[in-house]
Amino acid sequence: MSETYDVVIIGGGPGGYNCAIRAGQLGLKVACIEMRGTLGGTCLNVGCIPSKALLHASELYEAAGTEFEALGIQTGGLSLDLDKMLAQKDEAVDGLTKGIEFLFKKNKVEYIVGTGRITGPGTVEAETADGTQTLNTKNIVIATGSEVTPLPGVEIDEKRVVSSTGALSLEKVPGKLVVIGAGVIGLELGSVWRRLGAEVAVVEYLDRILPGMDSELAKTAQRIFAKQGMDFHLSTKVTGVDTSGETLKVSIEPAEGGEGQTLDADTVIVCIGRRPYTKGLGLETVGIEPDQRGFISNDHFRTSAENVWVVGDCTHGPMLAHKAEDEGVACAERIAGKAGHVNYGVIPGVVYTAPEIASVGQTEDELKAEGRKYKKGKFPFQANSRARTNHATDGFVKILADAETDEILGAHLIGANVGEMISELCLAMEFQAASEDVARTCHPHPTLTEAIRQAAMGVEGWTMQS
Ligand code: FAD
Ligand code: NAD
Numbered sequence: 001m002s003e004t005y006d007v008v009i010i011g012g013g014p015g016g017y018n019c020a021i022r023a024g025q026l027g028l029k030v031a032c033i034e035m036r037g038t039l040g041g042t043c044l045n046v047g048c049i050p051s052k053a054l055l056h057a058s059e060l061y062e063a064a065g066t067e068f069e070a071l072g073i074q075t076g077g078l079s080l081d082l083d084k085m086l087a088q089k090d091e092a093v094d095g096l097t098k099g100i101e102f103l104f105k106k107n108k109v110e111y112i113v114g115t116g117r118i119t120g121p122g123t124v125e126a127e128t129a130d131g132t133q134t135l136n137t138k139n140i141v142i143a144t145g146s147e148v149t150p151l152p153g154v155e156i157d158e159k160r161v162v163s164s165t166g167a168l169s170l171e172k173v174p175g176k177l178v179v180i181g182a183g184v185i186g187l188e189l190g191s192v193w194r195r196l197g198a199e200v201a202v203v204e205y206l207d208r209i210l211p212g213m214d215s216e217l218a219k220t221a222q223r224i225f226a227k228q229g230m231d232f233h234l235s236t237k238v239t240g241v242d243t244s245g246e247t248l249k250v251s252i253e254p255a256e257g258g259e260g261q262t263l264d265a266d267t268v269i270v271c272i273g274r275r276p277y278t279k280g281l282g283l284e285t286v287g288i289e290p291d292q293r294g295f296i297s298n299d300h301f302r303t304s305a306e307n308v309w310v311v312g313d314c315t316h317g318p319m320l321a322h323k324a325e326d327e328g329v330a331c332a333e334r335i336a337g338k339a340g341h342v343n344y345g346v347i348p349g350v351v352y353t354a355p356e357i358a359s360v361g362q363t364e365d366e367l368k369a370e371g372r373k374y375k376k377g378k379f380p381f382q383a384n385s386r387a388r389t390n391h392a393t394d395g396f397v398k399i400l401a402d403a404e405t406d407e408i409l410g411a412h413l414i415g416a417n418v419g420e421m422i423s424e425l426c427l428a429m430e431f432q433a434a435s436e437d438v439a440r441t442c443h444p445h446p447t448l449t450e451a452i453r454q455a456a457m458g459v460e461g462w463t464m465q466s
């Protein structure tokens with residue numbers, strides 16, 4: 001039996017590792033158990049980081065082939081070294097995961113490589129390469145994250161029929177790629193392989209892409225991605241993938257039923273969502289019952305079991321790394337007796353395609369559905385001077401504000417760099433700013449951020465251009 005910990009965290013992803021580091025900073029005795037062999041969870045190992053490394057490299061590759069010449073840059077003999085592109089992605093992952101090990105040491109977090117299991121109130125077992133270690137602890141934090149949602153009837157072999165994980169390491173560029181699910185992963189990884197030369201078809205069950213995001217944003221995005229060459233099959237379901245031949249045969253039919261057709265593919269990516277992962281965690285030993293969809297419920301990160309806490313993808317809310325991170329930090333602060341808090345109304349979501357798509361707060365669809373009176377300001381990048389000099393005029397900024405108080409209720413952007421730009425609006429919303437506060441804030445010229453200011457001016461109808 002080991003000494004008593006203040007906190008034992010199961011899972012070393014953004015939820016778990018940020019919780020561990022913050023707990024260490026607050027002087028708590030903390031251990032973090034991670035079974036993967038590297039820290040950083042889905043995000044650093046097989047999610048945010050490797051996907052962004054490939055999005056960045058493939059965007060430059062495509063630009064070199066299609067945009068450079070018009071700028072007076074002759075490249076000549078452009079070719080793809082896929083192995084090298086994948087290797088630089090792996091290097092980024094490797095450097096960042098090791099960086100967290102360093103931060104653990106710096107903040108006195110004990111890192112246990114193994115599989116954690118709750119065995120009762122205040123006890124966790126870690127199955128390690130050296131045997132089983134029992135840890136006594138005052139608090140347990142569950143941060144075990146999520147896994148790929150399988151599609152019944154379609155077996156993932158991570159070679160030809162892949163999840164997002166396999167799609168980050170394809171050995172060659174597929175001639176034909178079928179993406180199942182027009183969500184964030186489908187659009188991001190579909191974009192990567194399209195830019196590298198694949199013919200991409202996207203099959204989506206619903207009648208729109210990016211469900212949950214502002215529908216005006218999603219419609220604009222779909223139009224732009226279609227122009228880039230993505231072939232969308234909306235309101236369509238996949239009924240099976242025949243893997244017997246050299247070419248995969250993907251059977252699709254209208255979501256409502258009806259006559260089907262077959263799409264040929266060299267590779268299929270299944271990305272229809274993720275589900276909470278709590279397998280073998282021993283939840284029953286402390287009386288926790290996940291809900292029907294497998295999520296563990298929480299009240300300010302406390303589960304139904306005393307001194308057992310939960311953060312990140314395995315509890316409710318958007319499955320995003322920064323949401324998990326914020327919860328991890330706030331949870332550690334609560335365990336230390338502080339008032340840790342997450343403002344769920346201001347969690348941005350970004351799709352890192354080209355153009356990028358970024359959203360925060362309520363969508364126009366949500367405001368309409370709840371009958372809230374709102375004002376809207378919208379500004380196209382076509383009328384922004386920096387967007388024009390950069391030849392990146394697709395998209396717009398839309399700001400929604402309360403009709404009476406002018407408080408910003410939501411912001412929805414599509415355009416180059418909007419994933420970086422949205423933080424300005426998050427900060428404004430965090431301070432409960434009025435759209436006029438943003439409209440009267442001096443923005444540097446010429447920048448893309450001026451489009452945010454102009455959209456904010458547009459809420460009151462005094463936009464300077466357009
Ligand atoms: P995870 O990161 O899943 O970490 C949980 C960890 O717990 C895992 O490492 C797992 O091995 C470990 N674990 C589980 N059970 C046990 C156990 N019993 N014992 C020990 N260890 C255990 N989000 C963004 O915000 N931005 C993005 O750009 C983005 N891109 C993504 C791209 C892809 C392809 C994918 C798949 C996801 C992406 N996400 C992105 C989502 C993001 O990765 C997750 O929201 C985030 O990782 C959740 O953090 P977490 O700590 O809750 O869980
Ligand atoms: P998602 O929920 O974003 O999209 C899944 C899509 O698949 C939806 O459009 C859904 O309608 C569709 N779908 C569901 N069942 C289907 C079926 N049987 N046939 C066809 N379509 C079907 O999920 P994802 O793209 O797999 O991503 C998983 C999670 O990872 C998301 O929660 C997302 O937040 C996170 N993620 C975030 C980022 C980012 O922040 N940039 C990037 C990648 C992943």
